[in-house]
Amino acid sequence: xKLRANRWVKLLFQAVGIALxxxxxxxxxxxxxxxxxxxxxxxxxxxxxxxLFILTLIKSRRWKTIVDAQGFQIGGGxxxxxxxxxxxxxxxxxxxxxxxxxxxxxxxxxxxAGKALFSSLxxxxxxxxLFVAVGYVSLLFFPGIFENQLLLSxxxxxxxxxxxxxxxxxRDLLRRFMRRFIAGMPGEGLRSNLDSFITDGLEEFAxxxxxGAWIVGILTGAAWIVHYLFFIxxxxxxxxxxxxxxxxxxxxxxxxxxxxxxxxxxLGTRDLALILIxxxxxxxxxxxxxxxxxxxxxxxxxxLTGLVCWFTSPxxxxxxxxxxxxxxxx
Numbered sequence: 001x002k003l004r005a006n007r008w009v010k011l012l013f014q015a016v017g018i019a020l021x022x023x024x025x026x027x028x029x030x031x032x033x034x035x036x037x038x039x040x041x042x043x044x045x046x047x048x049x050x051x052l053f054i055l056t057l058i059k060s061r062r063w064k065t066i067v068d069a070q071g072f073q074i075g076g077g078x079x080x081x082x083x084x085x086x087x088x089x090x091x092x093x094x095x096x097x098x099x100x101x102x103x104x105x106x107x108x109x110x111x112x113a114g115k116a117l118f119s120s121l122x123x124x125x126x127x128x129x130l131f132v133a134v135g136y137v138s139l140l141f142f143p144g145i146f147e148n149q150l151l152l153s154x155x156x157x158x159x160x161x162x163x164x165x166x167x168x169x170x171r172d173l174l175r176r177f178m179r180r181f182i183a184g185m186p187g188e189g190l191r192s193n194l195d196s197f198i199t200d201g202l203e204e205f206a207x208x209x210x211x212g213a214w215i216v217g218i219l220t221g222a223a224w225i226v227h228y229l230f231f232i233x234x235x236x237x238x239x240x241x242x243x244x245x246x247x248x249x250x251x252x253x254x255x256x257x258x259x260x261x262x263x264x265x266x267l268g269t270r271d272l273a274l275i276l277i278x279x280x281x282x283x284x285x286x287x288x289x290x291x292x293x294x295x296x297x298x299x300x301x302x303x304l305t306g307l308v309c310w311f312t313s314p315x316x317x318x319x320x321x322x323x324x325x326x327x328x329x330x
Contacts, residue, residue: 017263024271024289032286033293036238044237051230052301055223056084062126062219063102066119069207072106081309086120088306099124125164126220132160134224135252138245227251234294240287242278250277254295265299 060076060083067074074082082105090099099120106116136157140150231251232244242250253273258266271292278288 017266017268020263020268021271022268024268024275024285028285028289033290036240036286036290037293039239041237044233048230048234048237049301051226051233052298053305055226055230056080056087056302056305058219058223058226059083059123062216062223063119063123065212065215065219066122067106069209069212070111070115070119071207072109072111078313081313084302084306085310085313086306087302088304088310122216126216127224129160129164130217130220130224131252131255132157134228134248135256138248138252230298231291231294234297235291238290238294240283240291242281242283242287242291246277246281250274250291253277254292258295266295270295 057080060080063083064074064076064079067079082102086099086102089101100117102123103111103113103116103120106119107113136153228248228251232247235242235247250273254266254270257270257273260266260269263269271289274288274292275285278284278291
């Protein structure tokens, strides 16, 4: 009964986002948006699309680095296909939770669930840390978007920093906290499985040595540079005359909206956030929605690429030959 109620809540959130998107479309000049795309400069747009494939390549290399540190060897081509397929699944799930699907590949290869989830968790964690840092710095150069901006953004940075520090250096505290939380759950079998799952996952943070963490951090930085560069180039191709700091803030806000488990990939909520930001610098609603559609284009390109990878190299395919023995699975 509770699961059914949660499902209805999710559907309600998604419906609100879609309804908001429809209302926004009803209040803008769709012909002006279509004209912007018809006048789009094709060469910069093509460069932007190429950057999306480079982005996936860099992120798949980062995930491969994390997995390699866990003692599992995966080829670069296979890592790209698995990562791209997970992006496809992420597009169609609230909060991009489908991104964690790449852990299913490791589980099908024999990894325990907690260890398999670790690679996706760290992959997402590094993205969040850099995303928060970039968003925070860009807000300093573009004040006044919302009330108590500096206080609230500093609080968010502090929470993310504390969470990351706890995961990497004070896992014992997290383990104790989670065990107290699990102790109140019904069913000894469920408690035992959850405890094993959490313990396995937390122990994997020890695999992230300093050198590996630096490599993952550098790849994360490169990925976000390419990510922001795509939208900066694409905005120019669409004739949107916004400064780079404004575009960085806008992209950061749009990404944040898409990560919230509300609507579908930020549909509606992302458009509203972009309209509010663009209006602060004298840009029209039409320009905001035009720019917002570029995010849908990203999801379509990455989704189609991932769909092809999913069909040509599903996670339940034959196990990778010569895979490395996994540490401490027994």
